[in-house]
Amino acid sequence: MSEALLSIRDVSLSFKGIKALTAISFDVADGEICALIGPNGAGKSSLLNVINGVYRSDRGELTFAGKALRRPRPRLAARLGIGRTFQNNALFKRLTVLDNVLAGLTRKARASLLEHTFRVGRSASESRHFRELAEDTIAFLEIEAYRDWIVGQLPYGLQKRVELARALVSRPRLLLLDEPMAGMNHDEKQEISRFILDVNRDLKTTIVLIEHDIGVVMGLSDHVVVLDYGRKIGDGSPQEVRDNPDVVTAYLGTVH
Numbered sequence: 001m002s003e004a005l006l007s008i009r010d011v012s013l014s015f016k017g018i019k020a021l022t023a024i025s026f027d028v029a030d031g032e033i034c035a036l037i038g039p040n041g042a043g044k045s046s047l048l049n050v051i052n053g054v055y056r057s058d059r060g061e062l063t064f065a066g067k068a069l070r071r072p073r074p075r076l077a078a079r080l081g082i083g084r085t086f087q088n089n090a091l092f093k094r095l096t097v098l099d100n101v102l103a104g105l106t107r108k109a110r111a112s113l114l115e116h117t118f119r120v121g122r123s124a125s126e127s128r129h130f131r132e133l134a135e136d137t138i139a140f141l142e143i144e145a146y147r148d149w150i151v152g153q154l155p156y157g158l159q160k161r162v163e164l165a166r167a168l169v170s171r172p173r174l175l176l177l178d179e180p181m182a183g184m185n186h187d188e189k190q191e192i193s194r195f196i197l198d199v200n201r202d203l204k205t206t207i208v209l210i211e212h213d214i215g216v217v218m219g220l221s222d223h224v225v226v227l228d229y230g231r232k233i234g235d236g237s238p239q240e241v242r243d244n245p246d247v248v249t250a251y252l253g254t255v256h
């Protein structure tokens, strides 16, 4: 594995006195799949929200691609190449697959709304480029057959794949996936795991994902970070984490 793409140092976050994260530090290597695991309320989603600037940490530092992220904001994070999916599927249910995927490019648009409305200036070439990116992404994730379907009419597993497509269409360097397999059956999990691996290997996208299914995590990840009550209690290879007694006690040993 190569050097760190993302460095998290001493990050703490609290909500009105509730400590969601306490002095979290770890590195995400360029090109790896890093899983964040831990019981409910451990702080996993909060940490993703700090990384892409939805939440501002109380203290600590983030470095992405060698640059300090002093005031991370979702728009800035997207521009720097940090993509994101959310725990609760946030697709536009009444729009088509293609329109949902295109929506993942709005933050990349350089043409003004006026130019787009009147299809002048930069808008025509930009629209063409965006369309190509969207079509490529749809093909990569093998959802061409559904490109004109209304998203709300698709089975859940395919909706999650559309969500992945929307996050991927801007070609982020780092992709944050918040429970991409939540609510999926075994076959759907296998399928989305295959696509996540393809994205990682073929598009060279570094991935940080939150997942509760330990079997899936062990098979998919290069690196596992374990949180419990907002603190890091494990950090290493899947094997190291599985053998860590603190992790076994706090997480793997409990019924989740």
Ligand SMILES: Nc1ncnc2c1ncn2[C@@H]1O[C@H](COP(=O)(O)OP(=O)(O)OP(=O)(O)O)[C@@H](O)[C@H]1O
Pocket (backbone or CB within 6 Å): 015, 018, 019, 020, 038, 039, 040, 041, 042, 043, 044, 045, 046, 047
């Ligand atoms: N917006 C918020 N306002 C207040 N408290 C919050 C907020 N977001 C998270 N928390 C609290 O911070 C702590 C960590 O929550 P977080 O959602 O990050 O955990 P999680 O590990 O992602 O849990 P889950 O697996 O259930 O999604 C919890 O105590 C939670 O109640």
